[in-house]
Amino acid sequence: xxxxxxxxxxxxxxxxxxxxxxxxxxxxxxxxxxxxxxxxxxxxxxxxxxxxxxxxxxxxxxxxxxxxxxxxxxxxxxxxxxxxxxxxxxxxxxxxxxxxxxxxxxxxxxxxxxxxxxxxxxxxxxxxxxxxxxxxxxxxxxxxxxxxxxxxxxxxxxxxxxxxxxxxxxxxxxxxxxxxxxxxxxxxxxxxxxxxxxxxxxxxxxxxxxxxxxxxxxxxxxxxxxxxxxxxxxxxxxxxxxxxxxxxxxxxxxxxxxxxxxxxxxxxxxxxxxxxxxxxxxxxxxxxxxxxxxxxxxxxxxxxxxxxxxx
Amino acid sequence: xxxxxxxxxxxxxxxxxxxxxxxxxxxxxxxxxxxxxxxxxxxxxxxxxxxxxxxxxxxxxxxxxxxxxxxxxxxxxxxxxxxxxxxxxxxxxxxxxxxxxxxxxxxxxxxxxxxxxxxxxxxxxxxxxxxxxxxxxxxxxxxxxxxxxxxxxxxxxxxxxxxxxxxxxxxxxxxxxxxxxxxxxxxxxxxxxxxxxxxxxxxxxxxxxxxxxxxxxxxxxxxxxxxxxxxxxxxxxxxxxxxxxxxxxxxxxxxxxxxxxxxxxxxxxxxxxxxxxxxxxxxxxxxxxxxxxxxxxxxxxxxxxxxxxxx
Numbered sequence: 001x002x003x004x005x006x007x008x009x010x011x012x013x014x015x016x017x018x019x020x021x022x023x024x025x026x027x028x029x030x031x032x033x034x035x036x037x038x039x040x041x042x043x044x045x046x047x048x049x050x051x052x053x054x055x056x057x058x059x060x061x062x063x064x065x066x067x068x069x070x071x072x073x074x075x076x077x078x079x080x081x082x083x084x085x086x087x088x089x090x091x092x093x094x095x096x097x098x099x100x101x102x103x104x105x106x107x108x109x110x111x112x113x114x115x116x117x118x119x120x121x122x123x124x125x126x127x128x129x130x131x132x133x134x135x136x137x138x139x140x141x142x143x144x145x146x147x148x149x150x151x152x153x154x155x156x157x158x159x160x161x162x163x164x165x166x167x168x169x170x171x172x173x174x175x176x177x178x179x180x181x182x183x184x185x186x187x188x189x190x191x192x193x194x195x196x197x198x199x200x201x202x203x204x205x206x207x208x209x210x211x212x213x214x215x216x217x218x219x220x221x222x223x224x225x226x227x228x229x230x231x232x233x234x235x236x237x238x239x240x241x242x243x244x245x246x247x248x249x250x251x252x253x254x255x256x257x258x259x260x261x262x263x264x265x266x267x268x269x270x271x272x273x274x275x276x277x278x279x280x281x282x283x284x285x286x287x288x289x290x291x292x293x294x295x296x297x298x299x300x301x302x303x304x305x306x307x308x309x310x311x
Numbered sequence: 312x313x314x315x316x317x318x319x320x321x322x323x324x325x326x327x328x329x330x331x332x333x334x335x336x337x338x339x340x341x342x343x344x345x346x347x348x349x350x351x352x353x354x355x356x357x358x359x360x361x362x363x364x365x366x367x368x369x370x371x372x373x374x375x376x377x378x379x380x381x382x383x384x385x386x387x388x389x390x391x392x393x394x395x396x397x398x399x400x401x402x403x404x405x406x407x408x409x410x411x412x413x414x415x416x417x418x419x420x421x422x423x424x425x426x427x428x429x430x431x432x433x434x435x436x437x438x439x440x441x442x443x444x445x446x447x448x449x450x451x452x453x454x455x456x457x458x459x460x461x462x463x464x465x466x467x468x469x470x471x472x473x474x475x476x477x478x479x480x481x482x483x484x485x486x487x488x489x490x491x492x493x494x495x496x497x498x499x500x501x502x503x504x505x506x507x508x509x510x511x512x513x514x515x516x517x518x519x520x521x522x523x524x525x526x527x528x529x530x531x532x533x534x535x536x537x538x539x540x541x542x543x544x545x546x547x548x549x550x551x552x553x554x555x556x557x558x559x560x561x562x563x564x565x566x567x568x569x570x571x572x573x574x575x576x577x578x579x580x581x582x583x584x585x586x587x588x589x590x591x592x593x594x595x596x597x598x599x600x601x602x603x604x605x606x607x608x609x610x611x612x613x614x615x616x617x618x619x620x621x622x
Binding site: 031034035038042252255256258260262264265266267269270271274284291293295298299300303306310 | 595
């Protein structure tokens with residue numbers, strides 16, 4: 001293990017890949033790597049890129065990485081995909097667009113499954129981000145598919161969260177409804193060459209005008225990621241947010257909130273593992289069947305399980 | 312409490328509302344109501360309605376409820392919205408469409424927040440569904456906003472999961488990528504009067520042809536919910552799925568899986584509460600700050616917390 005850590009810290013990409021694989025599998029060995037590498041993290045700027053289906057997030061993520069490369073910065077990318085054997089083809093197809101970046105030593109990309117064992121993101125996504133951070137990338141981009149709980153969790157890990165919107169068939173208003181706009185630090189109107197882009201910008205401005213007074217207004221940036229347009233302005237908007245985080249002291253609060261969330265989330269996973277270890281599968285199954293047949297309510301059953309590891 | 316339970320079991324809507332409010336707040340009193348009412352649940356057919364932003368899920372949910380009313384059935388609706396003070400207006404606006412249903416004694420609707428304390432759906436959504444089931448509704452519809460983890464969890468609770476697609480700007484393919492198609496029991500192409508509806512049906516058929524042999528193929532139904540078209544076919548497709556669940560014995564497996572998920576999820580929440588109770592806030596904050604400053608890794612910190620309640 002020490003040899004792999006040493007090669008990792010010297011900046012060998014193959015060592016990075018091997019460490020991430022171990023961390024992803026959430027083995028005790030993987031956790032030991034996180035333990036050793038975690039002190040080297042905390043320097044990268046972590047950016048979450050999120051938005052509805054079809055908003056062009058993948059393309060935007062690639063284009064933003066290319067913009068950072070132009071600026072001489074290195075970039076790690078974690079693409080969080082719902083784990084689906086059924087749709088893996090489509091996901092891989094999408095990744096082909098990233099291929100020219102893949103040949104660049106200054107960019108590293110990893111796809112990850114999003115489904116945790118019992119809801120929420122697997123704690124290992126935070127670990128993979130920490131490992132990429134420790135490797136020394138200037139930026140780590142987390143791209144998520146979908147619009148819902150995942151985004152809210154990503155927003156915890158990211159220092160700057162970008163919400164990607166696009167002028168579509170009324171989806172814009174729907175996306176606002178989804179309640180994730182208040183987690184956005186920068187709003188992107190992608191596919192800005194499509195009709196309706198300016199209308200969407202106006203709608204977003206109107207929506208932001210309803211924000212509580214004193215809160216920071218996210219900047220709205222128009223991009224056409226597929227043609228590489230607007231990425232300079234987006235990178236600038238991210239820098240401004242980063243500077244605001246630091247000058248306002250908000251960054252410490254962000255790091256604290258993220259650490260609290262991570263620690264509690266892992267502690268919960270540990271306790272769940274202990275429940276599973278303390279209760280033989282046959283006993284668990286018997287309890288579950290009593291609930292399924294309405295003979296026992298789920299709260300009483302859960303208390304029985306919890307009592308097996310703690311009281 | 313006994314009086315409220317009695318009025319609930321007599322079918323008083325005001326008693327239902329009051330019980331749900333208590334259950335939603337996840338108080339010990341609320342859990343006691345679930346304990347008392349849970350044995351009366353298990354009779355309703357639970358239907359999850361999910362899909363991307365802008366797919367017209369709310370309208371479809373209302374239209375499906377109206378179809379069931381035509382068939383002489385009663386309907387409970389749980390609309391799961393991301394909790395957002397910022398966007399509540401939009402959500403309320405949407406609910407206005409449900410108003411004609413709201414005057415109907417055979418339909419009961421409740422909006423709920425989707426954000427749990429630490430990711431995943433709050434366990435209380437299952438409890439609210441169980442309470443509606445116990446009240447005696449023939450159908451309980453769970454409508455979710457977004458596309459991601461939430462849907463996967465809803466699919467656990469629902470016996471029949473409906474995925475709503477609509478012919479849009481390439482969003483169709485993106486929605487498939489989101490990996491939720493394999494949780495769908497019925498596929499709806501809503502806004503079927505829009506151009507591209509038939510293309511989308513063909514794309515979905517092609518995608519379904521990739522499903523593993525022997526697995527049940529979800530039926531594809533075209534609807535124009537806003538004009539009430541296709542709802543009869545949708546209700547029929549749901550009945551067919553329900554009959555298949557029963558004749559194949561799959562329904563017992565569904566109820567077991569759901570019970571297992573619920574019980575483990577509640578047990579995890581109980582243990583998290585015990586962690587918070589066992590660790591003074593100042594100690595937790597000190598631990599969190601060490602993680603935020605990279606002095607301690609999150610796994611070691613989490614193990615310290617877990618050790619306070621169990622070893």
